[in-house]
Amino acid sequence: MLELSHIGVQFGDKQVLKDISITFQPGEIIGFVAPNGTGKSTLMNVIMNYLSPNKGKVILNNKLKYSNKANEVKIHQAVSMMPDQSDLYNHISGKNHLKIYQAMWNSNPKLIEDTIVKLGMASYVKKKTGTYSLGMRQRLCFAMQIVSDTQVMLMDEVMNGLDPTHVELISQILLQKKAEGKTIIIASHLLENLEQYADRIFFMKNGDLKLVDELAPEFTDKKVTTVRVSNFSQELFEVFKKQFPGLHVQTLPSGITLIDVSEQDTATLGDITQYLIAQQLTDFSFGKLTLNDLYSMEYQQR
Structure with a gap:
């Protein structure tokens, strides 16, 4: 379980996040929806402790907080964020990227081949990532997140650059991970099929999270x-x-x-x-x- 308690972030005179308190449960997919520049990435960075909030705390499993370096290491063993395409090393293969992530989180090595098969990456995964198309690089980033196999998975714009076939394929993998009890948090401004797999969807506006079901009860x-x-x-x-x-x-x-x-x-x-x-x-x-x-x-x- 991941809890955000009274999170507030302010840059100069601009309040980006206002007193956000919310709990994410195991086996739940959460969607954050908003245009760019409205706080989605800021909130993700707070969850990962890449950015310290002006107030509030991130709490994992009712006890762990970012109060010291040792706790940060423990939290990051359970909470991971999907890498960005700029994080890829063009001179090494996709498979080696997966091996790095599997080793970093000490997950089951079988996940590497399983994920390659599920995402249809076998024909190119041994090639250097510098030769990959935008869609291939995005699938690799997603595969790296899946191979980490952490309790909580954060994904920022996971569907970018993907064709409809791979959007559906990744959606099915997300549902499988939900069934395994993972907590998956997806920030996106692309709405295609998000409502089909997300348990809760929040709009971010003026520093607040607004649950879609409360904005429009008839939505469900x-x-x-x-x-x-x-x-x-x-x-x-x-x-x-x-x-x-x-x-x-x-x-x-x-x-x-x-x-x-x-x-x-x-x-x-x-x-x-x-x-x-x-x-x-x-x-x-x-x-x-x-x-x-x-x-x-x-x-x-x-």
């Missing part, structure tokens, strides 16, 4: 909560609001209009459908709020 609903409409002109938008005054309607910067129907009955859904068709607005769908919708509402509203 399985029932139809939202009508998504394309090409809703401002004129039709105003007419629609007068026709259905009890509905919450908003247009996102992407041009998509969202109609909240979470509390509406079947008859009202039918009336909405008939109205949209009558106005020749045939490009619409019924579903639920997506993480992209919520991100746009939180960070990109006009």
Whole structure:
């Protein structure tokens, strides 16, 4: 278990993190979502003790804190952070990188070959990393994190540069590690499929963590909560609001209009459908709020 207790970080007059207190449990995947420059990496660096907070403590398993060098070594035996591509040595092979990480954390050597196979790296893993593509380097960084096999794994922008096939492959490995009881914390501004595997997702804004489920309780609903409409002109938008005054309607910067129907009955859904068709607005769908919708509402509203 990893606990952050009243973490605060300030750079000059700017308060980057404000009194953050949260606990991460074993067997849990956590997502931090925010644009660049809003504190994701700062929070990760505090967890790793690469940056000392102005106030607050990081506590591992109810007892270990960064109070001295010996404790820092013990915490880093259990808490690791996925390396950045700039951390790779271009003159040595991917496999040697994996061997280094396995030796540093004294994990099971079998993890090296297992991870190579699962990530489809066999054809290039013995080549020098200086010959790797962006996607190959990113997979190697992820593989190094997996080989460390620590209790808590931090990953900053894990899906960068990956094609959809490898995004899905890594997602499945993350779920496997969750089943093994790992605590996985992922910071990202790329939202593709994050909601499919994360147990809790937090938006970071103005130095605070905001749980998505609290911002929009209907986000986790399985029932139809939202009508998504394309090409809703401002004129039709105003007419629609007068026709259905009890509905919450908003247009996102992407041009998509969202109609909240979470509390509406079947008859009202039918009336909405008939109205949209009558106005020749045939490009619409019924579903639920997506993480992209919520991100746009939180960070990109006009």
